Amino acid sequence: GAGVSQSPRYKVAKRGQDVALRCDPISGHVSLFWYQQALGQGPEFLTYFQNEAQLDKSGLPSDRFFAERPEGSVSTLKIQRTQQEDSAVYLCASSLVGGGTEAFFGQGTRLTVV
């Protein structure tokens, strides 16, 4: 597609519910990033993929968070047993790999846990 696409745009989950957030990167982009952006804050790094390999998951806040990119294209961020503190906008970005490349962002998924 023309840009990074994320779905759903909005998600309301009851506390304890599992959610899955989808990211369709720009075609051909090797790198894919997930970020969590709380209200009034900057994007906080969650995890990074290069093709299907998850090279860095140091930003995942707990073992309730899991991300995958099985075929090196679409990625899913899954949050199990959601808590209120998980409420945030989840951003996905993709880029070509290597120096000199910029990341392109999707619109984000706004997750509200009630």
Add this chain to the structure above:
Amino acid sequence: AQSVSQHNHHVILSEAASLELGCNYSYGGTVNLFWYVQYPGQHLQLLLKYFSGDPLVKGIKGFEAEFIKSKFSFNLRKPSVQWSDTAEYFCAVRRIINNDMRFGAGTRLTVKP
């Protein structure tokens, strides 16, 4: 801890005033540097970027930034702001060694007409 620091949380200016937003990072090694802007209700968009060469880079809408390697800084400037520049501005650093990218906490700019 390695990080990206933006010094100003909220800046309020009148139209035509000059702008400078600070950004410092603490990573060693080769980095790429970016400023992204987020207008209300919109997604993050690239404002400008530094990869190599001339440390003074020019971006869209009259913005520019200067990379000072010795100070680990990449400050954003604009000589004369407009009301339409009201937005959130984020500095980002990408480490070449592992390709990951981290952001500062952001600076909210409000320009009064």
